[in-house]
Amino acid sequence: MSIEARFKLDKGDFRLDVDLTIPASGITSLLGPSGCGKTTLLRAIAGLEQCQNGYLKVAGRVWQDSDQFVPPHQRPVGYVFQESSLFAHIDVRGNIEYGYKRLAKAERKISLDKAIELSGVGHLLQRKPETLSGGERQRVAIARALAVSPGILLMDEPLAALDPARKQEILPYLESMHDELDIPVIYVSHSTDEVARLADHLVLLEEGRIIASGATGEMLTRLDLPLAKGEDAEALIKAVVAGHDDEYALTYLDFSGGRFTVSQKPLEIGKPVRLRVVARDVSLTLEHQADTSILNIFPVIIDEITPVGSSQLTVRLLANDVPLLSRVTRKSAALLGLEKGKQVFAQAKSVALLA
Amino acid sequence: MFNESDLTALAITLKLAGVTTLILLLLGTPLAWWLARSHWRFKFLLEAIVALPLVLPPTVLGFYLLVTLGPQGPVGGLMESLGGRPLAFTFTGLVIGSVIYSMPFVVQPLQNAFEAIGHRPLEVAATLRASALDRFFSVAVPLARPGFLTAAVLGFAHTLGEFGVVLMIGGNIPGETQVVSIAIYDHVEGMEYTHAHWLSAGLLLLSFLMLLTVYGLNRRFRIVQA
Structure with missing residues (x-):
């Protein structure tokens, strides 16, 4: 219909x-x-x-x-x-x-x-x-x-x-x-x-x-549209409540590209939720960082890169086909050698649980 | 106090005002609605015609009505040829004259009230399954209630105070077309000041009470709506 x-x-x-x-x-x-x-x-x-x-x-x-x-x-x-x-x-x-x-x-x-x-x-x-x-x-x-x-x-x-x-x-x-x-x-x-x-x-x-x-x-997350180039560019991820960690008061949310860990929310296991990940909060590394306080790290493949202004880029990433965005400087991209098809790791500094 | 012919004049006056107001509300409501909604480019023409009695000397209006409705006039002649009698110098003639003369006092408040509602409440009603007629009666009329009150009272009160039109078209036939305002004039002519006083005071009090009702009630409406 x-x-x-x-x-x-x-x-x-x-x-x-x-x-x-x-x-x-x-x-x-x-x-x-x-x-x-x-x-x-x-x-x-x-x-x-x-x-x-x-x-x-x-x-x-x-x-x-x-x-x-x-x-x-x-x-x-x-x-x-x-x-x-x-x-x-x-x-x-x-x-x-x-x-x-x-x-x-x-x-x-x-x-x-x-x-x-x-x-x-x-x-x-x-x-x-x-x-x-x-x-x-x-x-x-x-x-x-x-x-x-x-x-x-x-x-x-x-x-x-x-x-x-x-x-x-x-x-x-x-x-x-x-x-x-x-x-x-x-x-x-x-x-x-x-x-x-x-x-x-x-x-x-x-x-x-x-x-x-x-x-x-x-x-x-389409780089040819104005949304992904804005200051508030963000990705939307549909996930499911997978479990809770009562000791550290955390909730695990699974999506096909991995698992998000967020502060504990009173949500039933199996409930579908929406997560918002803002491009500014996502950084990229070549290796899986072990010595970092960031919990939400995913292996991703660079899908597309577009310039934003003179110093920045928006990078579209695929975590097992789920699109994410990262905002990085042109300089970092050059230093890391970021290019389409490259396998990197995305670190999400913060995640907003929408519902 | 009042003699018998005064009471008759008073009764005729109230009947005239009542009938006129009723007819004006029936005719004026659709007219005002149309004036408030229409985008016709020559709408102003009709608005000017409706407003004409506001500025025209009543005798002028009365004169033309007399000419039209009298035995030699087009309408009066037609009535006569159909076996009726001309409308001049009859109560019906008075009603026709009053309806035209008091028209702006009813149509303008209604038009303003309808315009003040705007399109939105009617659009809302349309999305809530109300047909055009249903929207008019269930939304427009209740929201325009202060306008209806003003229109009814102004139409009534203005007809009460009519003199020129009534004199021209109705003549001054006691028991048929003699209204209070003309009776007062007669009393003054005949130096019967006591009678003139009673009638004048009666009309003054009635008019004041009616306006008091309008302003009092509309003030309450405004507070409620604020």
Whole structure:
């Protein structure tokens, strides 16, 4: 099942011209700088933006082609706007029930209770929207969108209007939603952090055009894309909790290229997790260093090297086919004789456990 | 206090204001909605026409209505040829005149209220399965409630105070088209100041109470929305 979208839109100073096929499963993130057209694309998928000669097919059903345009209220989408946009004239419960009440009984696959529980808003039901904090409002908006049992969930930077603490408050709900409900999500973002944490699939937009699309781990480490050249270039690694070391309070996380050792986390053995390894924190050695405090060392093969600025390089590494990035100076690379195909060792100074 | 013809005039006035307000809300709501939403480039033309009664001397409006609705006028003539009677000097004629005269007082607050809502809540409602009509009644109307209150009270109060249009088109027929404002004028003409006082004070009090309601309630709305 997939989502096929072709849209062309000319708004004077802004043009959107996309031809996109993405999987209708997991979380797909539309990433790009502001003004690149990601919100317009999302709105076109919801039917809020009318593009002539557009084509849209979602999971086998045509929503738009030259003959038809399914109006927004007949599309099985849930939409979370950037500002929560709760209805000011009704309380939280009324907001969440608004769409639910308009569904036929057979369409109600997600119960109100489930939507409320997944968003953690049970204690807010009697409140009026204006009395809620920003984070609470956004959670109510998410519950409201889930309560229409959407076939696809569209989220337009749901965290952008929130401060970092509020973001941390919402992310776990998004993750549990991802884990518990099998709803494809299209998630607009300009934050690589959010994307690394949530997205399975990544679509990069620039000036109304798609410059690349693919699996998140792959996209983050592609040297021909701007992501790998940025200051925060990073690799995403999917690993599984392999065990705990109670004596030293450590947790072992296995991936096909080796084993990460991190500070102990209360995670069940076998649970899948995401790790973020920032390119700046990865150094390279020719020999397996024994006398080092760094625990996370992997044999890798240099896959590709690209210059960043005048003094630095980004090196793409493969640890048994799992891509990693390392940022080194041009001088070190010359001293070590780094080149494509060479076998070296990657030392990761720090690793962030995302979920 | 009030004599019998005063009470009749008062009843006619309240009935006129009530009927006018009701018709204006029914006609003015879709018109205001359209004015608030439309991107038609000549929309300003219609806006200017709606606002015209704000600046036009009521006698001018009344005069044209009289000419149109009277037996020799196009509408009045048509009515007569169909076996009816001309609308000039009837209660129906008064209602038509009042609807036109009070139009901006109802349409403008409604238009402002609808514009203030913006597109977003309606888009949200659309993504929550609400059809266009459903969105209008379940989102736009409740969110524009302060606007409806203002529109209703201003339309009502403005019709209460009408004089020129009513005099031109309704004449001054006691029991049919004589409203309070004209009755007051008659009393003053006849040097019956006590009667004029009672009626004037009654109208003053009524108008003030209504405006008090609008401002009081809308202030509460604002606090709630802040």
